[in-house]
Amino acid sequence: MEIGVPKETKDQEFRVGMSPSSVRALKEKGHAIFVESSAGIGAGFTDNDYVDAGAKIVPNPEQAWNRELVVKVKEPLVPEYRFLQKGQILFTYLHLAADRKLTEHLIDCGVSAIAYETVEQSGSNKLPLLAPMSVIAGRLSVQFGARFLEKQQGGRGVLLGGVPGVKQGKVTILGGGVVGTEAAKIAVGMGASVEIIDINVERLSYLETLFGSRVGLIYSNSSNIEAAARETDLLIGAVLVPGKRAPILVSRELVQKMRPGSVIVDVAVDQGGCIETLHPTSHTKPTYLEEEVVHYGVPNMPGAVPWTATQALNNSTLPYIIQLANSGMEALDNNSALAKGLNVSNFRLVHPAVREVFPDLVS
Template identity: 55%
Template sequence: MQIGVPKEIKNHEYRVGLSPAGVKELVQDGHDIFIESTAGNGAGFGDQDYQKAGAVILDTAEQIFLQCELIVKVKEPLPSERILLQPHQTLFTYLHLAPDPDQTADLIQSGACCIAYETVVDHHGKLPLLAPMSEVAGRMSIQAGARCLEKSMQGRGVLLGGVPGVEPARVVIIGGGVVGQNAITVAVGMGAQVSVLDTSVDQLRRLDQQYGNRICTLYSSSQAIEDFVINADLVIGGVLLPGAAAPKLVSYELVGAMKAGAVIVDVAIDQGGCVATSKATTHDNPTFVVDDVVHYCVANMPGAVARTSTIALNNATLPYILELANKGSKRSLTENPQLREGVNICGGKVTHKPVADAQGLEYTPASVALKSI
């Protein structure tokens, strides 16, 4: 199979869809890999690294899309990329379609088979391709929050871990999943007062067993969110409903009641955000202020640590890329129900129900849509 990796063009996105190590594995299986020139530079992989691994370097994204059957990316395709997609192609990348009707419409129009990393499941129902970037984003959320608490960033001027004689910052983490767990690790390590809210008592029990009295675990009721967010210095939004728009758990009124200079890091912003006042930002201009509360809502946080993120992501995606390449998209998606869960759009049909529900579109099961490709 001919597999193409275009350069990412989202603002300050430095990750790349395949590392040279991944290219080498695919080439050894007999596939032809085409990489857009300089696509890996931001992650520390030069064109000659890819050539050494057996890839062919092409000058433009247009050449990649024209040449290849399988397109492997990191972030959702932007409009200039979406118009290049063709009906016979398979796109494998993060999509986050639920809050993005424009992208959804363009991908429907393309006729391509579009597989979203974030909705592929494993045999246990977990999200193996979302997990590595959630790990990175969770850890980064505390770093970003600590920086935003500084006075020069319009924060409260609070040191996350405090010092002897001065209490540490109060960190409230909404969601005890992969993002939340990794945020807890860093926040506890930095000496913050950490409270985590989740609706799964089993997950709260696991966190309590792991951290003991170093954190406070709470069932995530509306009242608990209100009580703890109002008194927080830093709030981390780590809520996930796979493939669906994130629920708005922190209201406009609650943001207005927070301390002046408090910080919100909404890691759920890819799915629309779990804070009512959130809107997507970029690494160029990462923050904004609403009611004296600093919001950090960068939609591609892991792109800032591109080398770590690329390697971690490729470790997870490579087995699936190999399966798609070795069997062909139609056969692999037909035979593998876990990978088929990742199909969000296929042959002009919306094939992931949470996306269809979020946008009021007709839903077609992927197993049905695949028959047309």
């Protein structure tokens, strides 16, 4: 099969859909890989690295996109819509619940779109292609949050770990999944006072075995969220409902009650976000001030560490890419996890959760 790897076009998105080692693995199985020139530079991979792995370097995006299977990192942006075509398989992060325009175009053009974030292992409810980026985003959320708490960045001037004689900063994490757990690990490591708020009591019990008394574990309801938000220095949104928009847990009214100069980092922003006042930002301009609170809403946070993130993503995506390259759409018949990743196919919206978000697009 011919596989295209275009260069990412999202603002400061330096990850790439396939690393040279992934290219080599596919080449050894007889597939032809076409990588757009400079696609891997931001992640530390030169065109020569790809050539050595067996890829052909193509000079423009058209020649990377015009393939049976296209492997990316982030969703196609509007200028890329013209490359999508009937019969093509697109394998990337899509987050359609937060993007009606892209959803409509994918339906109209007839592409088969498989979203990393909805590939789900049967029985375990694990999201194997979302997990590696969730780990990175969770860890970065505290790293970025600590930075923007600095006074020069618009924050209150709080050091999360404190110092002897001065209490540490407080970190509140909404959601105890992969993102929330990884955020808590970093925040605890920095010496912050940490709370995780989650609606799943069983998950809270598991987190107790992981953190013991180092992390406060709070059941999620409006009263507990309000009490925590009023006192926190860094509020991290880490809520995930696979395929659907994230629920709003923090209203504008509650943001108004937060400490001036406190920071919100919403990792759920690519699924619509769980903070009412937060909208997507970019690595170029990552924050804005609203209701005297610093808001950070970069939807492609792992793009800040592309060398690490590209390899972590490829470690998980490669087995699925190989199956798609070997068998095309028939691969979904033999892999139930991959089948659950299918969002759009044959001019139809097929993923159940996304259909619930856009019932009027269901034929």
